[in-house]
Amino acid sequence: MPILSTEIFNEADAGFVYQSNSNDYSDGFEGPEKKLDIRFGPISKGSVKSIAGSPSKVGLRTIDKEKWQTVLDSARCTIISQTSNDHMDSYVLSESSLFVYPRRAMIKTCGTTTLLHLIAKMVQVGKECGLEVEMVVFSRKNLNQPSKQVFPHCSFSDEVNFLNKIFDGQAYVMGDVNKDHWNLYIADFRKNPTLQRTEQTFEVMMHDLDETVMKQFFKREGVSAWDTTVNSGIADLLPGSMIDDFQFDPCGYSMNGLLNEFYWTIHITPESHCSYVSFDTNVALADYNQLLAKVLNVFKPGRFTAALYAEDGAPCGDPYTAFDVNVPSYAIQNKTVHGFDGGYDVVVSNYQQLDKKVNFSNDDLIQSIESTNIDLIQV
Amino acid sequence: MPILSTEIFNEADAGFVYQSNSNDYSDGFEGPEKKLDIRFGPISKGSVKSIAGSPSKVGLRTIDKEKWQTVLDSARCTIISQTSNDHMDSYVLSESSLFVYPRRAMIKTCGTTTLLHLIAKMVQVGKECGLEVEMVVFSRKNLNQPSKQVFPHCSFSDEVNFLNKIFDGQAYVMGDVNKDHWNLYIADFRKNPTLQRTEQTFEVMMHDLDETVMKQFFKREGVSAWDTTVNSGIADLLPGSMIDDFQFDPCGYSMNGLLNEFYWTIHITPESHCSYVSFDTNVALADYNQLLAKVLNVFKPGRFTAALYAEDGAPCGDPYTAFDVNVPSYAIQNKTVHGFDGGYDVVVSNYQQLDKKVNFSNDDLIQSIESTNIDLIQV
Structure with missing residues (x-):
């Protein structure tokens, strides 16, 4: 242990x-x-x-x-x-x-x-x-x-x-x-550590979503879950999938997508004070930039976290560089990579929408020190 | 905030x-x-x-x-x-x-x-x-x-x-x-984020050290701190430095090294039940592998953590690959990298001496489940 x-x-x-x-x-x-x-x-x-x-x-x-x-x-x-x-x-x-x-x-x-x-x-x-x-x-x-x-x-x-x-x-x-x-x-x-493994999973966890987009995921008379799946752009994210979608009452949306041997799934909490959308898939792509761009375009989050798990033989290659391209309209806040001796890496990056980024100045620091109880003893 | x-x-x-x-x-x-x-x-x-x-x-x-x-x-x-x-x-x-x-x-x-x-x-x-x-x-x-x-x-x-x-x-x-x-x-x-910064610091934190090595850092009659600095091999780690060393009574050792504009410092807790040595420097090297090998050779730890902070213009280059070479006699356990939008990266790797590595088998897992209170309800 x-x-x-x-x-x-x-x-x-x-x-x-x-x-x-x-x-x-x-x-x-x-x-x-x-x-x-x-x-x-x-x-x-x-x-x-x-x-x-x-x-x-x-x-x-x-x-x-x-x-x-x-x-x-x-x-x-x-x-x-x-x-x-x-x-x-x-x-x-x-x-x-x-x-x-x-x-x-x-x-x-x-x-x-x-x-x-x-x-x-x-x-x-x-x-x-x-x-x-x-x-x-x-x-x-x-x-x-x-x-x-x-x-x-x-x-x-x-x-x-x-x-x-x-x-x-x-x-x-x-x-x-x-x-x-x-x-x-x-x-x-797992035994046989020399086996080249190829699994990869990609997740996007989004907060502060666009309110107009989120309105689609409140239950509306005469609008089916499938209508929402199509009209929101979700159906086009990974074309050719079998989709099982559900619209909750009064709001909230879930879908499971089956694309041959790959799954993908989306869950939406649309209320503005706690809006959240998750996208999760194990679809094998050489890189996830295009898919990420499509997901962001559909949901328009204020900030998001992207996580990638990739085994050494996964088609996306070294995940360290997986999110290095610029994501339009978003600024990367930080990136964390863990390499494991079992032959896989995990990378997590946090992004913020450019016009929502808040900068912190030295003036704020001075104010913080002055307003706190920490004792500024003359030495 | x-x-x-x-x-x-x-x-x-x-x-x-x-x-x-x-x-x-x-x-x-x-x-x-x-x-x-x-x-x-x-x-x-x-x-x-x-x-x-x-x-x-x-x-x-x-x-x-x-x-x-x-x-x-x-x-x-x-x-x-x-x-x-x-x-x-x-x-x-x-x-x-x-x-x-x-x-x-x-x-x-x-x-x-x-x-x-x-x-x-x-x-x-x-x-x-x-x-x-x-x-x-x-x-x-x-x-x-x-x-x-x-x-x-x-x-x-x-x-x-x-x-x-x-x-x-x-x-x-x-x-x-x-x-x-x-x-x-x-x-x-810091303002002026476009300025190319070059600072880097390198730390090695070592546990479970070789007992014969550690004996040198107990106070001995007629042996000066400088004798220990030379005989232990510490003096040769970064030759040409001005060294300020101190032997504690009954045991423990500290040294500060000044190599032009660079510092280095070593602190040693030699008692076998809590042995620990830290090495820390901001000396500018293109890579730290040779220095790391010298440090390990002097102290012979059972396990150690290496941490590297490097700004984008630092001579060591991308720290992600800084510890990728094999460290003889040690197995890497995991590596964590954080990239910051301020233009610097931090990498931390943990290593264990090869003959001290413990493997955990599926049999242990079964035993763990059987010996724990978690309810295995028949479904």
Whole structure:
């Protein structure tokens, strides 16, 4: 087990469950999702379960909707809709999405859901399919109101402590802890480290969105979810996809896209005081600049965080340079790259719309010092 | 002011001062230093103080030893020795070092010193010299026993909150928060962002050092500090330097090196249960691989963290590739890079001696799940 540093951990929180009404969204809905991406491998040769006569029903895909709902009960969310193709099963949830491949489950949930509570069930489901955990990636952006979450989601420290009781992982805070940042926990038990791996995932997490754009995602009489998907420009982001979309009442929108073996998913919180949109995909591109430009053009965020996970053999190449091009109308605030000895890199960049950028001057500093209680003793 | 995230902050700690004897080192001395690097600029044209007839006495160098001691009183450490050359004044302290350039003060203090308490005095001293703060960099490795520190040094969260009351900075946790990592706070108020800046600093923070090597840094009858500096190989690390060294009784060693306009400094905690050595320099090299190899050869750590700060015009070039070469006998654990829009990058890498590397298997994972309280409900 790793040498644990309790330095940034709030020990007082351990075991703490926030007691207030966890569905109190009076200060705005918590759009930023928690995301859990678990990859599995066979427990032994030939151990992976399959259903005779159903060639796509292999591994985790042998699990039916009802059983997944039992798993999801632990995270406090429900299945709204299901779509499948030859490669995966996709579920739109009351709070975000679940994608199931034969050896991989990617689930993201927003609001005050308790995503990490379902890990034990997920591990057990894998075991019943003849699979064992090979890799666990838990990630999320900083939350708007962490104190409204349920343990262990009130703080990344608690989440890390929770995960460390099960896995031997690495935990990173990527970006400025004062502002927009992205928390990442990775436990990697994969054997055969010399194998060239090619997976990559790309996420864009957007805040302060254009109000005119966001109006489209309030429920309107006579306008279907599909109308909104087409009219907003979402349908054109990755053409040729099978799309499962849902318009919430009175507002909010979710969609899952299936493009052959690749998923993509969008979740929208349109209220102006807490507007948030996430875009997430594992589509294999040599670079994401064009896709990023299209996403920004559709949603027009005031600021956004882009995150890229890329294994050494991924088509996007070295992710360090992945976001080096100028993003029109946006200024990069900072970029964080983590290189892992398991053969993959993660890069997170924060951007702000140019006309919304605030500069801080030395005059502000002088004012800060003068207005604070710090003792300016004459020496 | 920035949008504050309290997510990883321990609010309960705010204002908290650890009440036990802060000089209780029964569990080992806290070697890892806190470091504060403040750069100043003139308040106005011609404002910078100088002393007629003493060409090197400009700006902060007009401050004498007695006045610096008054500043250092706030951090709870004392000046042991002073050395100067044409470019800087160097002070060996009871806990680490202070280097003073006309417009820059770099101070690092170990143990349970209260480094951030001296900021207000430092700002005031600058003002008296006709200088205003241009940039503040506060950094430190994770501590062995953070709870033995005095507020705000019990946690990085508290340090960030403390600094945010004065500056508008960015805060980063670099590396795995579970293991060795490096905390960084930067507030940059420099004007003229188009100016090509060339500063770079290189630090190596070493743990679990070779016991035979460490024996040299226990006080021995008839062996001077200079004998140790020469015999240990320290004197050869950067030949041609002016060296101010000090052997503590019964153990511990500090040295300041002055190589023209560059500083270097080493601090050693040799006791086997808490052994730690830091090497820190701003010497301008095109790459640090050879210097790093020499440092490792002298001290033989079990594990170490290397940190490089480099401005865009620094001779070392892009720091992302700075540590890409193989370090013989050591395996890289992870690498974190932060790019800042102010025109500088910081890279932090963690390494472990090859024969001390511990691997974690899937069997351990299964055991962890089985031995934990997490409920494996049949679904």
